[in-house]
Structure formats: C-alpha cells, structure tokens
Amino acid sequence: MYQAKRIPGTSLALAERRFEQVSRSALDTEQALRKGIRNQEVYLDYQPKVDAASGKLLGFEALARWQRPGIGLVSPVDFIAIAERTGLIPELGAMLLERACHQIAAWRLAYGDCLPVAVNVSPMQLLNQGFPQLVERLLRESGIPPSSLTLEITESAAVDNLADTQHQLQQLRALGVEVAMDDFGTGFSSLSMLRELPLSTLKIDRGLISPLPAPDAVAVVTAICRLASALELQVVAEGIETLEQAIAARDAGCHALQGFFYARPLSVADAGDWLQRQCGGADCDADDDEAAL
Numbered sequence: 001m002y003q004a005k006r007i008p009g010t011s012l013a014l015a016e017r018r019f020e021q022v023s024r025s026a027l028d029t030e031q032a033l034r035k036g037i038r039n040q041e042v043y044l045d046y047q048p049k050v051d052a053a054s055g056k057l058l059g060f061e062a063l064a065r066w067q068r069p070g071i072g073l074v075s076p077v078d079f080i081a082i083a084e085r086t087g088l089i090p091e092l093g094a095m096l097l098e099r100a101c102h103q104i105a106a107w108r109l110a111y112g113d114c115l116p117v118a119v120n121v122s123p124m125q126l127l128n129q130g131f132p133q134l135v136e137r138l139l140r141e142s143g144i145p146p147s148s149l150t151l152e153i154t155e156s157a158a159v160d161n162l163a164d165t166q167h168q169l170q171q172l173r174a175l176g177v178e179v180a181m182d183d184f185g186t187g188f189s190s191l192s193m194l195r196e197l198p199l200s201t202l203k204i205d206r207g208l209i210s211p212l213p214a215p216d217a218v219a220v221v222t223a224i225c226r227l228a229s230a231l232e233l234q235v236v237a238e239g240i241e242t243l244e245q246a247i248a249a250r251d252a253g254c255h256a257l258q259g260f261f262y263a264r265p266l267s268v269a270d271a272g273d274w275l276q277r278q279c280g281g282a283d284c285d286a287d288d289d290e291a292a293l
C-alpha cells in the first residue's frame with residue numbers, strides 16, 4: 001500500500017519536473033531564435049547546382065543556417081520547424097528571402113546576369129496571404145530580374161491546400177519567378193496535382209537518387225524524368241554524392257545535379273569563387289563546356 005502510493009507520486013513529480021524542463025527549453029529556444037533573427041545569427045549558405053551534361057554551374061540553392069551562441073550550428077530542419085510553430089516564420093522567411101535577393105543583385109553586379117538562386121519557402125510562408133506581394137516588393141527593391149529567383153516549395157503545402165497553393169503560385173508565376181517542387185517522390189503528391197500547379201521544376205529527392213545506379217532506381221528516376229518532360233518541367237536531382245549517381249541521373253534524363261559530389265553548401269565568399277571560376281568576367285559564357293561531370 002505504502003509503495004503503491006509512493007511510486008506514482010514520485011513518478012508524477014518527476015514527470016512534472018521533466019515537463020517543466022522541456023517547456024522551459026522550448027521557450028528558451030524560441031527566445032534565442034527570436035534574438036538570433038534580430039542579431040543576424042541566421043544566414044544563408046549557397047549550394048551549387050550544375051548542368052548534368054556539361055558540369056557547368058547553373059545556379060545555387062540558398063540554405064539557412066543558425067549559428068546559435070554557446071551551442072553551435074543548428075540544423076534548418078530544427079529551427080524552421082520552431083519558427084513555424086511559434087509564428088516566427090513570416091519574419092524569418094522574409095528576412096532570408098530579402099537576403100537572397102540582395103545576394104543575387106550583388107553577384108549580378110560582379111559576375112553578370114545568368115545565375116538563378118533558389119530559396120526554400122515553407123508551407124506556412126507560401127500560404128500567407130501577403131506572400132506574393134512580399135516577393136514583388138523584394139524584387140523591386142533589389143532590382144533583380146524575377147527569373148533569377150526560384151522558390152522551392154514542398155509537397156505538403158500543396159497536398160493540404162491545393163486550391164490556395166495554386167492561387168499563390170499563379171500570382172508568383174505572374175511576377176515571373178520560377179517555382180520548383182522540392183523533395184519530389186517522398187510525399188503524397190498525386191500526379192494530377194503536378195498538372196494543376198504552375199511549376200517550372202521538379203527536384204527529385206535524395207531518397208530516390210541515393211540508390212542510383214541500381215536498376216530499379218534508374219527505372220523510377222527515368223519515369224519521373226519522362227513525366228516531367230511531358231509536363232515541360234525541368235528536373236534537378238538532389239543529393240548526388242558519387243560520380244556513378246551523377247552519370248545515372250544524367251542518363252535517366254535529369255537536367256541539373258546538386259549534391260556533395262559537386263559541393264557542400266558554401267559560404268557567400270566560396271560561392272563567389274565558384275562564380276569567378278566558372279563565369280570569369282561579367283557574363284557566364286566562359287568556354288568551359290568541356291567541364292567533366
């Protein structure tokens with residue numbers, strides 16, 4: 001009897017303490033992120049994307065990083081989710097998008113006008129009523145051509161709210177920006193949805209690319225590329241880590257390749273070196289067509 005009373009009492013107290021600790025740490029993280037956004041602790045790295053046939057640089061994907069004081073680098077998977085849960089995503093998303101637009105403008109000035117940058121947009125950000133207006137304002141303020149900006153969206157926004165997603169994307173495409181469906185092949189998007197959304201690009205998820213050049217994986221990636229071609233969509237393979245994967249993805253019909261095999265996400269300075277090497281002066285038609293995969 002004594003024990004029966006004591007054990008649940010103790011475990012309840014423990015559970016309460018644990019709950020308090022967890023809530024406090026969630027609150028700490030939220031406050032730290034809020035402060036981090038203000039203090040410029042959140043920034044973008046840029047991962048090169050190359051042409052599958054020539055190996056030439058085609059552009060970059062901007063990837064958010066949070067250098068949290070006393071803790072170190074926090075994964076975007078974690079802090080974007082926190083920003084979404086706590087309502088910080090509009091502010092954080094707008095700041096990152098503005099940063100990317102200004103970076104595109106700076107690179108255009110230095111290296112010419114040919115390299116688009118893709119920015120990830122979370123579902124909550126995309127479905128925000130004022131999002132197309134925000135993009136329009138940032139394009140105007142940075143003076144970049146709309147086609148130099150690609151927005152990467154994920155399937156979950158579209159699956160949960162097809163009509164709203166369609167509406168937002170139509171407005172964005174009308175501005176002239178490109179739209180890519182990110183992580184394609186992992187979610188639940190139906191093929192008919194691809195027809196209904198005004199996309200420019202499909203990015204095939206690393207989960208489908210890693211097993212290349214296994215024959216069944218080749219079959220799946222080839223089928224996706226055929227479908228994309230019928231819908232007039234460009235295809236990017238993400239997560240290319242080996243030469244064999246690069247060759248298989250190219251032969252399956254992917255137009256562009258991205259992954260650690262080519263480069264990890266780079267600092268602005270290192271991305272600038274890529275631009276300098278591949279674009280040289282003020283335009284991108286440097287004669288490095290021979291660049292190997």
Ligand code: C2E
Pocket residue numbers: 047062063064065075076077080096119120121122152182183206238239240241258259260261265
């Ligand atoms: P994602 O958009 O699919 O980005 C690709 C992720 O794969 C990046 O992880 C990149 O570093 C990683 N990656 C690239 N190549 C390779 C490779 O060859 N091998 C492996 N193993 N990984 C590779 P990261 O930077 O940790 O970003 C994770 C996710 O966080 C992104 O996935 C994206 O969904 C989200 N994210 C990142 N930045 C932002 C942002 O600014 N806004 C929003 N809303 N989401 C972001």
Ligand code: MG
Pocket residue numbers: 061120152182
């Ligand atoms: Mg992405």
Ligand code: MG
Pocket residue numbers: 182183203205238
């Ligand atoms: Mg992706």
Ligand code: MG
Pocket residue numbers: 183205206238
């Ligand atoms: Mg992915």
